Amino acid sequence: MSVVGVDFGSLNTVIAVARNRGVDVITNEVSNRATPSLVGFGPKARYLGEAAKTQEISNLKNTVGSLKRLAGRALSDPDVAKEQKHISAPLIDINGQVGAEVTYLGKKEQFTATQLISMFLGRVKATAAAELKLPVKEIVMSVPAWFTDVQRRSLMDAAEIAGLQLLRLMNDTTAAALGWGITKLDLPTAEEKPRRVAFVDIGHSDYTCSIVEFRKGELTVKGTAYDRDFGGRDFDTALVDHFAAEFKEKYKIDIKTNPKAMVRVAAGAEKLKKILSANQQAPLNIESLMNDVDVQSVLKREELEALVEPLLKRAHIPLEEALAQAKLKVEDIDTIEVVGGCTRVPALKERIQNFFGKQLSFTINQDEGVARGCAFSCAILSPVFRVRDFTIHDIVPYPIEFNWEKSEDIPDEDTSLTVFNKGNVMPSTKILTFYRKQNFDLEARYAKPEDLPGAIKPWIGRFSVKNVKADSKDDFMICKLKARINLHGILNVEQGYFVEDVEVEEPIPEDKDEKKDADAMDTDGEPKAPKMRKVKKQVRKGDLPISAGTASLDPETKATAAERENNMFMEDKLVADTEEKKNELETYIYEMRNNIDDKYAEFASDAEKEKLKARLEQVEDWLYDEGEDTTKAVYIAKYDDIRSLAGPIAQRYFDKLEEERQVAQAKLDA
Ligand code: ATP
Ligand code: K
Ligand code: MG
Numbered sequence: 099m100s101v102v103g104v105d106f107g108s109l110n111t112v113i114a115v116a117r118n119r120g121v122d123v124i125t126n127e128v129s130n131r132a133t134p135s136l137v138g139f140g141p142k143a144r145y146l147g148e149a150a151k152t153q154e155i156s157n158l159k160n161t162v163g164s165l166k167r168l169a170g171r172a173l174s175d176p177d178v179a180k181e182q183k184h185i186s187a188p189l190i191d192i193n194g195q196v197g198a199e200v201t202y203l204g205k206k207e208q209f210t211a212t213q214l215i216s217m218f219l220g221r222v223k224a225t226a227a228a229e230l231k232l233p234v235k236e237i238v239m240s241v242p243a244w245f246t247d248v249q250r251r252s253l254m255d256a257a258e259i260a261g262l263q264l265l266r267l268m269n270d271t272t273a274a275a276l277g278w279g280i281t282k283l284d285l286p287t288a289e290e291k292p293r294r295v296a297f298v299d300i301g302h303s304d305y306t307c308s309i310v311e312f313r314k315g316e317l318t319v320k321g322t323a324y325d326r327d328f329g330g331r332d333f334d335t336a337l338v339d340h341f342a343a344e345f346k347e348k349y350k351i352d353i354k355t356n357p358k359a360m361v362r363v364a365a366g367a368e369k370l371k372k373i374l375s376a377n378q379q380a381p382l383n384i385e386s387l388m389n390d391v392d393v394q395s396v397l398k399r400e401e402l403e404a405l406v407e408p409l410l411k412r413a414h415i416p417l418e419e420a421l422a423q424a425k426l427k428v429e430d431i432d433t434i435e436v437v438g439g440c441t442r443v444p445a446l447k448e449r450i451q452n453f454f455g456k457q458l459s460f461t462i463n464q465d466e467g468v469a470r471g472c473a474f475s476c477a478i479l480s481p482v483f484r485v486r487d488f489t490i491h492d493i494v495p496y497p498i499e500f501n502w503e504k505s506e507d508i509p510d511e512d513t514s515l516t517v518f519n520k521g522n523v524m525p526s527t528k529i530l531t532f533y534r535k536q537n538f539d540l541e542a543r544y545a546k547p548e549d550l551p552g553a554i555k556p557w558i559g560r561f562s563v564k565n566v567k568a569d570s571k572d573d574f575m576i577c578k579l580k581a582r583i584n585l586h587g588i589l590n591v592e593q594g595y596f597v598e599d600v601e602v603e604e605p606i607p608e609d610k611d612e613k614k615d616a617d618a619m620d621t622d623g624e625p626k627a628p629k630m631r632k633v634k635k636q637v638r639k640g641d642l643p644i645s646a647g648t649a650s651l652d653p654e655t656k657a658t659a660a661e662r663e664n665n666m667f668m669e670d671k672l673v674a675d676t677e678e679k680k681n682e683l684e685t686y687i688y689e690m691r692n693n694i695d696d697k698y699a700e701f702a703s704d705a706e707k708e709k710l711k712a713r714l715e716q717v718e719d720w721l722y723d724e725g726e727d728t729t730k731a732v733y734i735a736k737y738d739d740i741r742s743l744a745g746p747i748a749q750r751y752f753d754k755l756e757e758e759r760q761v762a763q764a765k766l767d768a
Contacts (some may be wrong), residue, residue: 099232103472109302114473116531120459121473123466124229139202143673146221160200165412168211170249177552215256238476243269248649255651259659265479267586271297271308273471284315300440303329307416309424321423323416330440335369336405359388374399375442413449437467459724494522497545525583533574559648561591594642701750
C-alpha cells in the first residue's frame with residue numbers, strides 16, 4: 099500500500115511519500131520538487147503539470163490553473179470572476195458548476211472544475227507511482243481550512259474519478275502542525291501545560307493562521323482564521339499593474355490588451371518579487387514584449403512594499419482572529435512557525451514578528467511542510483505502516499444547523515437546531531433524537547451564510563429517514579440519527595436507528611471506597627451478589643435507512659467521468675509511448691550511422707555497409723516526411739527493419755569483444 103501526502107496548492111503541488119526510513123518529498127519527471135498545478139489541452143494530448151507550464155504561453159486559451167479555487171463553485175460566484183483574472187482559458191457554466199471550455203484533440207470540449215482537478219490528480223498519482231514503483235491508490239491531501247462542504251466534496255469526487263482514495267482531506271495548517279509535532283519527543287504530558295504554536299501559511303492565493311496546542315501524542319487546533327485573498331499572486335498583480343502603467347507611459351504599449359504580454363510580465367514580476375526578498379533592488383527585462391518593444395525596468399524593495407501596503411496593512415488580522423478564537427494572548431504562544439512561499443517576503447515576516455513580539459521559527463521546510471504532514475497522516479491511517487499514533491483534533495469552521503418540518507403530533511417542537519458550532523472539535527459525531535410516526539426529512543445547512551466564501555450556498559444536504567412508523571400502541575418511534583463531520587470536514591447523516599424505552603435491571607454501581615472494603619467479599623472469597631436496581635434504558639431495536647442528497651456527484655455521473663478520465667489517460671499514454679518509440683528510432687539511426695564507419699567497420703562487408711547506409715538514409719528521410727506523425731506500431735516496425743540489417747553486424751562485433759574478454763580472463767587465470 100502506498101503512503102502519499104499531497105499539498106495541492108493553487109500554484110504548486112508538492113508530493114511526499116512515507117518509506118520505512120521516514121517521509122521524503124519526491125521529484126517529478128523533470129526533477130522538480132514541486133509541480134505546477136496546471137492542466138492544458140493540445141491537438142493530440144493533454145498537458146498535465148510541468149508539460150502544461152512548458153506549453154502555457156503558447157497555449158493560453160487551453161491552459162487552466164488555480165484549479166482548487168474553482169472546486170465546488172458556480173460560474174456566477176463573484177469569487178470565480180476573481181479567479182478568471184488568473185486563468186487564461188475561458189470559464190463557463192456546466193449544469194451549475196464552473197468549468198472551462200478548451201480545444202482538445204481539435205474539438206471544443208467542456209470540463210467541470212472537478213474533472214480538471216481529477217486530471218491533475220491523475221498526474222500526481224503517476225508521479226508518485228513512478229517514484230515508488232508501486233501503484234498508488236491511497237493519499238492524504240491538503241485543503242484550505244476555509245473550504246466548505248461543497249468544495250471538499252468536489253475534491254473527494256475528483257480524487258475518486260482519478261482512481262485515488264482520499265484517506266483524509268487535511269487542513270493546510272493542521273498538516274503543517276502534524277509534521278511539526280509528530281517528530282517531537284519532548285511534548286508536554288497530559289497534566290502539563292500544552293505547548294502552544296502558531297502556524298502561519300501564506301501561499302500563492304491565501305493566508306491561514308492556526309493556533310495549535312500540543313501534548314504527547316496529540317494536537318488540538320484551538321483557533322483558525324484566514325484571509326482568502328491574500329497571497330503571492332496579489333503581490334504579482336500589484337507589480338503587473340505598476341509595470342503596465344509604467345510601460346504605457348514609457349513605451350506607449352498597453353499590455354492589458356495583450357494576454358500573452360500580461361502573462362509574460364506576470365512571470366517577470368514573480369521573479370522580480372522573489373529577488374527582492376533577498377536583495378534591495380531587482381531588474382525586469384523582457385525582450386519583444388509586444389509590438390517588437392523590449393522593456394526594461396528596475397524596482398526597489400521599498401517600492402514593492404509601498405505597492406502592497408494595502409495587503410500588509412491587514413496582515414495582522416488572521417493572527418488576531420485566530421488568537422481570539424483560541425482565547426489566548428500573544429504571550430501564551432511558545433513558537434511561531436511559518437510556511438508557504440509568500441512568507442519569504444521580508445515585510446510580511448516583519449509584520450508577523452511584530453504582532454507576536456517574538457522571533458519567528460523556520461524549523462519546517464516552508465515549501466514542503468504541508469506535504470510532509472499529509473504523508474505522516476497517510477502513514478497513521480494506513481494499516482500496513484507502523485508509525486507512532488498521533489491524534490488530531492481539528493476545528494469546525496462554520497456553524498451547521500439542521501432543519502425539519504414540524505411533526506403534526508408535536509405542536510411545540512422546534513424546527514431547527516444548530517448541531518455543530520464554529521470552533522467545535524472535528525471530526526465529531528452528534529446523535530439527534532426525533533419522535534415520529536412517519537418518514538421524515540432533515541435538511542443540513544450552514545447557519546451563517548454571510549461567513550461563507552463568495553456566493554457558496556448554505557445548503558449542505560437533505561436526508562430522508564425511512565421505515566418510520568408508530569408502534570402497536572400508536573406511540574412515537576424514537577428515532578436516533580448519527581450526524582457526523584468526518585475526517586474530511588464533510589457532513590453526513592451516517593446512520594439511523596430506532597430505540598425503545600425498556601425497563602432493565604442493573605447492578606447498582608459501588609463506590610470505589612466500598613470496593614476496597616474487606617467485607618465486600620464473603621468469607622469464602624466469593625463476591626457478594628451485587629445489589630440491583632430497575633432503570634429505564636433506550637435499547638436499539640432496528641435500523642432506519644437514510645437516503646441522502648448532497649453536493650457529491652451521484653455514482654453514475656462519477657463512474658462516467660472516471661471512465662472518460664481513464665480513456666484520456668490511456669490516450670495520453672499512447673501519445674507519449676509513440677513519441678518515445680519515434681525518439682528511439684531516431685537515436686538508433688544516428689548510432690548506427692556513426693558505428694558503421696567506426697567500431698562496426700571491420701565486421702561488415704562493403705555490400706552490407708552499402709545496404710545498411712541506404713536503409714538508414716531512407717528511414718531518416720521518411721521520418722522528416724510522412725514518418726513525422728504516425729503510429730507507435732509503424733515506428734516499431736521501422737526500428738525492427740533496421741535492426742534486421744544492423745543486428746548481425748553488431749553481433750559479430752560483440753562476439754569479438756567476448757572472445758577477447760575470454761582470452762584476457764584465461765591469461766589472468768593461468
Ligand atoms: P496556496 O497555498 O495559496 O494555494 P501554494 O501552496 O501553491 O498556494 P506556495 O507554493 O506556498 O503556494 O507559495 C507560492 C507563492 O510564494 C508564489 O506566489 C511565489 O511567487 C511565492 N514565493 C516563493 N518564493 C518566494 C520568495 N523568495 N519571495 C517572495 N515570494 C516567494
Ligand atoms: K504548495
Ligand atoms: Mg499552500
